[in-house]
Amino acid sequence: MVTLDLAHLSVREANRRLRELGAAGDDVEILNPDAKHHIGVGLVHPITVKVRGSAGYFCAGLTHGARFEIDSNVGWGVGDNIYDGTVIVGGNAGAVAGVAIRGAEVIIKGNMGSRAGQVMKAGTLLCCGNASFMAGTMMYGGRIVILGRSGERLGEDMTGGEIFVAGGIDSLGTDAVETDISKTETDSILEFLERHKIPFQGHFSKVVNAGAKLRYTTPEPTLRNQPTTVAMAGGFWNAKTQEDIEVKAVTGRYRVRGYGTSRAIPHFNDIAFRRDILPDEGAVSKVNLAMELGSRSGAKPLSLSMPVLIAPMSYGALSRSTKLALGIASRLSRIAENTGEGGMIQEERDEAGQLIFQCLSGRLGWNVRDMQKADAIEIYISQGAKPGLGGQLMASKVTPELASIRGIPPGIDLRSPSRHPDVLGADDLVIKIEEFREATGYAKPISVKLGAGRVKDDIKIAFKDGFDFVELDGLQGSTGAASAEVIEHVGIPTLAAIVEAIDALREVGARKNEMPIVLMGGIKDGVDAAKAIALGAGAVAVGTAALIAGGCISCMRCQAGYCVTGIATQNPEHEKRFRTDVEAHNIHRFLESMRWQLAAIVHGLGKTDVHQLCRDDLVALTPEAAAITGLPYEARS
């Protein structure tokens, strides 16, 4: 047994040593832990770590295979997302104990705080004392065993899994119900207790999901579908409006659809370059478009051949073939791809040259193994299409394979929580990012994805919290599924978002591109990209445009699961229609057109580097665009 003393070592250094000792197979004793955060985070070796005292937040978080024994208490999120392994806490645990565990044994000898086991997927969370409020909220699987009292609102909005309580249930949460416990289940718990030498005599009550909220009751009827071209044709009594009303007359609720806004909103078309641009066929070889992204904290940055990325879109919303095509196209164009919400698929990892791995509130598909395979890590706070809401994936797309990657029950109308279990403020976010950095040895850039709402406040927090870059998504951003109300009516336009973001960065004294803003939300080509960069963006990301290049017909039915092009579907018959190689090259060629447009504009304006583009190059074409951007409405040169 090797001893590490936190009175003399930083947690960062101790964790580095832990990884080395883990690789060598040495058990470790940690002295003077002093309730410090992140002890043991990112350990993926089967060693035993004994913590002689109390640990802080995320002790044993993002680990795989290790055994942790903590003598005293732990802070929030003990065993966060642990893939497999054992954690034994001798004292009490703070809030969200066992958050998002994927399969582990987490044992709290004392009491545990609020929202324990939130979004857990598998494994056992045992509390020998009393649980607090909302234990098992939004859990997807696994079991929680509470020997004391349950606390209020037990199993709030749980989707799957089981909760067993021996000391009495204070109250049940929404959509949770008490049911009979089988002998097999009781025996299994007793075996578990015996194996961990926990004395127990008594009986258990069992709580599961009641099933009232797992599926929308009345499905949306299939009418003659009205695509985005109809929706945007103008006049508010258009055929799309009629379709919406007819569908709501059947379902009695909001509509869930995919794609982005279908209203005219001030956008990049409403600003222009103020000087003549003489296109030059050879512009690409005459200017520099390449950039590095994500070096602010000293991590290894992404290397982009041009300031363009593929926007985050999940395997789930999109078919496997589409994710592969995006990965291939991004590699061919030497840019970066992004996993989106649903976890990382191996082929996507193999195809994409550079891949950003996204962490969302439901922690679906999130795990330390894939974090270590990623080139950058991104925490999703919100997105332009639906700021403030969690993800949705309709049952028709939740196939058994997809459910297993995400760690959820198949065939449910999947909803992710609207906020992270363990990030409820800027101070929590600092601690969360630090956990990611620990789990990846400070080697990977960490970014944040933000939907445009209170952009100034959010960007200032992001800057303060040390993110390497920000992906900022305006109201025009698209989604795989959301209610039409939020798609159309929540958030601020992309154009306004970048202006506010740059103002915020100026106010806090950031240098240009010190924390680059990757702007997205309706970026349709290289001209939009050039305008965004001239307004201060570091780069742009394309989602919808890349999908259209890959065959999307803009029918706005991404949520339905029967996408005729094989893009937004998990139906193998439909997916067959998507020819991965062909579409990968279509997307690649579209990206290359963006490259040429960017180069032609940069060269045409007499510049040599894309980041020399600036506001002085732009003029507003409408009073609205002038008001939003502060650009001159009339060019007086």
Add this chain to the structure above:
Amino acid sequence: MLDGCQHRGPDSTGFALYGAGDAETYRLRFYVGTGPLAEKSVQRIGDVLAREGAQLLSGERVGGSYAASVRHKGPVQKFAYAMEHAAKLFSLGHRLEIVKDEGTAHEVDERYHLGKVEGSHGLGHVRLATESAVKPEAAHPFWATGFSDIAIVHNGQITNYWKWRRRLEKLGFEFRTDNDSELIAVYLAKKLSGGASLRQALSDSIEDMDGTFSFLVSTETEIGYAKDRLAAKPMVMVETDDLVAIASEEVSLNRLFPGQALSTREPLPGTIGTWSRSI
């Protein structure tokens, strides 16, 4: 305790401390800064004190603050508002003094010699500033402006801030900042001045305040906490026969009991607690 938690707020640190004091004297802590304008502020404070009929017993500049002991008879609210218009007033009370400034707990302690203060209870706070200018007046704790001896520290966000601020402003209360912590302080102080117990005032605050919050409040003789119904913000406490200590994280509590295993607990959602002791 505060240096243990500095990772949550590296930019500014503040203390609300209840020293000996006496019922005849008010202690006033102003922030005057250290620049050339500081003397002018002190001068102006003296002028307004005289105009308000207050007798300045002593005054000294410590760090960026000006600490004055004064004798004043008459309504405290009118006097406090008048003094706040004279200079940035961080606290007023018979026993309360709020010291807050840029820097870490150790830096502020060194600047203001806080280690020498003796008293019965107090609050502290470390702040993460997302604006480039770290202003001392935006730091916590907040004094319940216009009321004697009431202070607050708060982690969270009150989402019906403007509703309550407008209500209180209509009743004649003034606010010095747009900070929601100041609102909670004034809200509680108003309840207390109307005869409510601290327990009652805190219980009411859970009904009336929307949003996420964990806050601590202190009066001349009591200390209390309130926590929102969703338990969104952290709070952990330890209680012995001699003391109660409440913090965001256990690391702060460990400072009081180095090397000991603590029996901590997390206050439940939507709950309050109060303790009282006098020296």
